[in-house]
Amino acid sequence: MDKGRVFRQLHEAPGIFLMPNPWDPGTTMLLAxxxxxxxxxxxxxxxxxxxLPDGGVPFDMMIQHCKDLISATGLPMNADLEKGKGDSPDSAGETIFAAEAAGLAGCSIEDYSGDDHNSIYEFSLAVERVAAASEAAKALKGDFVFTARAENFLHGRPDIEDTIKRLQAFEAAGADVLYAPGIGDINLVRQVCSSVSKPVNVMAGRTFTVAQLLEAGVKRISLGPYLTTFAFAAVRNAAREMLDKGTFEFSQQAMPFGELQQLFSQGADKDI
Known part of the structure; x- marks a missing residue:
């Protein structure tokens, strides 16, 4: 199966689709x-x-993580590869080749530099990076969906005009999907979607519903870190109950052991 083609078809089909974010093989199998x-x-x-903190994972470790998740499911897997292998346009192209070799159906690359003093790449460099990544994606034998991310709203620059300018330039440079995470206003989401012609990904948040995002013109919804942070909150709340109350009522909301045992028995012979 050409997972890249299957993934692209989801973007070409009518309506909207959800793409949640597991963080290990077990949560991958559960969501699948x-x-x-x-x-x-x-x-x-x-x-x-x-x-580790976000941004603290070396690129090679992230690629191995992608392989681990891919081996746990037959579904198309998209990867958040942060800024990629480096800062240059050439490194952006190399990122795509590494992603495809890992078995990914698609990936995203950001215009966040990782430099606290100059967090967002200068406009022309950001566009050159997207162009190089797009060219690399189109040079692959199989289909591959490349997402270009404009990171202003996640890094203290809530400038919708510059964000749209970047997304439009990324579209012109060949990106397949456009993504500006951190926008929490549905009117701004609608403005982004109406400003570009390629599919738009939005990171879900408490202020949105699927119906609202569909009406705004969004094609794809991801959750970023929210499932992970929700799980950490559940563990923290359970620990506080044990320490503060001396009770274990949280266990009543746990998934049944047998259900998980049955699910993971299906992957017992997998090399993950």
Whole structure:
């Protein structure tokens, strides 16, 4: 199966689709069993599971993580590869080749530099990076869906005009999907979608519903780190109950052991 082609078809089909973000093989298998049509990695989710901050995972470790998740599911897997292998346009192209070699159906690359003093790449460099990544994706033998991300709203620059300018330039440079995470206003989401012609990904948040995002013109919804942070909150709340109350009522809300045992028995022979 050409997972890249299957993934692209989800973007070409009518309506909207959900693409949640597991952080290990177990959560990958669980989400795949529930009927989602595609999954995505979370850079923050994986980093937190390793006891690291978001942005603290080396590129090679992230690629191995992608391979681990891919081996746990037959679904198309998209990867959050942060800024990629480096800062240059050439490194952006190399990122695509590494992603495809890992078995990914698609990936995203950001215009966040990782430099606290100059967090967003200068406009022309950001566009050159997207152009190089797009060219690399089109040079692959199989289909591959490349997402270009404009990171202003996640890094203290809530400039919708510059964000749209970047997304439009990324579209012209060949990106397949456009993504500006951190926008929490549905009117701004609608403005982004109406400003470009390629599919738009939005990171879900408490202020949105699927119906609202569909009406706004969104094609794809991901959750970024939210499933991971929700799981961490559940563990923290359970620990506080044990320490503060001396009770274990949280266990009544746990998934049944037998259900998980049955699910993971299906992957017992997998090399993951």
């Amino acid at each position: 069993s529930l009927g989602f049509k595609a999954l995505a990695t979370s850079s923050a989710g994986f980093a937190f599971s390793r006891g």
